[in-house]
Amino acid sequence: MQAREANFDGLVGPTHNYAGLSFGNVASQTNEKTVANPLAAAKQGLRKMKRLADLGFLQGVLPPQERPSLRLLRELGFSGSDARVIERAAKEAPELLAAASSASAMWTANAATVSPSADTEDGRVHFTPANLTSKLHRAIEHEATRRTLAVIFADERHFAVHEALPGTPALGDEGAANHTRFCSQYGERGVEFFVYGRSEYRRGPEPRRYPARQTFEASRAVAQRHRLREDATVYAQQNPEVIDEGVFHNDVIAVGNRETLFCHERAFVDQPGVYYRLRAQLSPLDATFNVIEVPDARVTVSDAVSSYLFNSQLLTRADGRDVLVVPQECRENPRVSDYLDDLVAGGGPIGEVLVFELRESMKNGGGPACLRLRVVLDEAERAAVKPGVWIDDALFARLDGWIGKHYRDRLAPDDLSDPALIVESRTALDELTQILGVGSLYDFQR
Template sequence: MAKHAVEANFDGLVGPTHNYAGLSWGNVASKSNVNAASNPREAALQGLAKMKRLADRGYVQGVLPPHERPHMRTLRALGFTGTDAQVLGQAAKTSPAILAAASSASAMWTANAATVSPSADTKDHRVHFTPANLSAKFHRSIEHTVTGRTLKAIFADDSYFAHHPALPSVSHFGDEGAANHTRLCAGYGEPGVELFVYGQIAFNERAPAPKKYPARQTLEASQAIARLHGLSDGHVVFAQQNPAAIDAGVFHNDVIAVGNGHTLFYHDMAFLEEDRVLADVRARLTGTELQAVRVSSDQVPIADAVASYLFNSQLLNALDGMLLAVPGECREVASVSRYLDDLVRSGGPIQSVEVFDVKQSMRNGGGPACLRLRVVLSDEELAAMHRGVILTDALYERLTTWVEAHYRDQLSQDDLADPMLLDEVRKALDELTGILGLGSIYDFQR
């Protein structure tokens, strides 16, 4: 008998070093805003406002903390020595690109934090977590250790939750987390279909692959996670992302497709074998019929989908049908805005559209869906997790006050070498772990 369950959203809180370093080759938005001045305070408040709006609508909304940046352990591992101030000074003078990478606030995009399989799908009926190794990008490859600590602190009861280490950090097992994974189901507490989307087959050099931008997720990584999570063939579909879409700037599948419940919202360039993917999902989906909402290139050209992040929206289950939470940029691109109006009038599964301002994140290449990790939890699992990270009115007010006290209004690349910034970050994060009740998850606390 299926248990009652909910889909909780755990959003990444934007970190104090949020900046535009343009570190992500293949992410068009990230590159187009390189070296512009950022506003960390505004970015964090925008993210909190999005969380609050969804919490107010009745969704279970959690908060994941930023990581310590600049990451001093990484800089020291790369040969910079001396005091913290000396390490920062050396890196800024001789290797500013490395300092920028070690200072990135990219952990805010928690769609890349991990892959999560609900207990209804797994062999041992526990919720399984695997932090993403993010091996395609150096600045992100250093995240999984603290991500794993954080998830273990929140989901600590091993009778309900199982944690796996990140996959080997090599290109053959490149894993980008839930940005390339979605789950379709009749009900959250019922067995579902986990759709893993990959960009290339690492051990087959003749297989289709993009030519301009790198494919970050491999089939081998997706298959390994399915094995680790104890997923049967009846719960899994593996689909290759269209290489042409990757070369058009679709660096993760969640930039061109999003699913929830029995609804899959996708662009016609999303999958290399579209008909086969849909047939495989339909064959495995029980208790309901797949509602495939297909957007054609005639309706929304791929360039407009990338510019607006139409598909990097949150697809949320609402009482009157699906709600699509889109970034404000969707109303600034004419083809996308027209499409959204037509979508609501069409009478399909997506009944409403709501606009969210996450411009600071968008300028660095991440929309509403990038900022959240979805975790399906039964009532018992929800009760067993650490509740201090669940957003309430009181926690929202406390976090807003915390951001306003600790975050800078403006940050440039030159500021990353400022030892005062590191001190500010550590003081802020030490206070935050107390607010959220997470214990010592950071290197500087250990």
């Protein structure tokens, strides 16, 4: 049965704000305490989904998580009514209220790691939600992520949705932002590429300024849990120097798809060795391996971080040519823009560049690739997915109207203390579960 890659994008939640919670994420820290526009953020992301669906790509949507998280605040000792909990948190620990209110689950590249059935010993698609232990505001996501995935991919004949790895620094797991897959065709056996920032036990080089979030031990554990064949995995370490320059996930410095890896020349430790191992693993599968390595002389790491050139979606059109989906910031940086023009004119695998306005997401440190989770599905697996989550004209219209009805167009840091915000958010999410047909996902619905 023919397999295709689907992208499941996260809807930006009603509490989208700029709290500067992500140390090591340059955009997040730069825009701390500025005023956000949740309505614009959600509509920008939704329009990207619709455009790609119109171009023939499989496009699904994942709902936002409930925020602010009253569960977190109560676990941290705040008690009383919901309004009282928010009032006390805002007064006594505003940083905890900010963490509890973050809409960061919209970046579904961090939601989970996914292995398609062609690669797994039991012939099922495997999902492991990321524990995201490096940041409090993200470490509270994995339980709701697992619940959502278990509803959308409920058929256990086709899907295996695991719990997150134990939440310890030795097993720090940031999901698909540090994972990609190479293959000849989506439905054929491939090689899964796991990138890590440090190893807890093997030691080796580490960054000095910013933390390395993904560990080798976590990547290996996910591969073992997904029952991947030993000859179907390659592990590589991020260059610690680029982590210290703001490359907090591999998808800020590299992106891959099928037979193509698009990356910066400073992306990995022992970069020639990484290429050699990937070629060696892919050769028996009759898959070629194309590397598009961007030289530092053309695009610096600083350029890559500010423009999110590599946090792009690399998609394959029906005619086999690759499309690169980039944020508008890539056209606003002259060096990156010139490089993209030369890339397309060069006649290589990437034949087209699509530009999207995602400024609200970009200001918090997430571009096109951050917003999507890639899931390869054959025909039977696609038929087993919860049907209400596929983007088409009808769902786009309903979601566009839903955003316009429920989202604020201005959210400043002080607005997080408004007790009306949780009422607005819950009202919106309750309606959304009905639109998507996913049942009672949220704690407040139970």
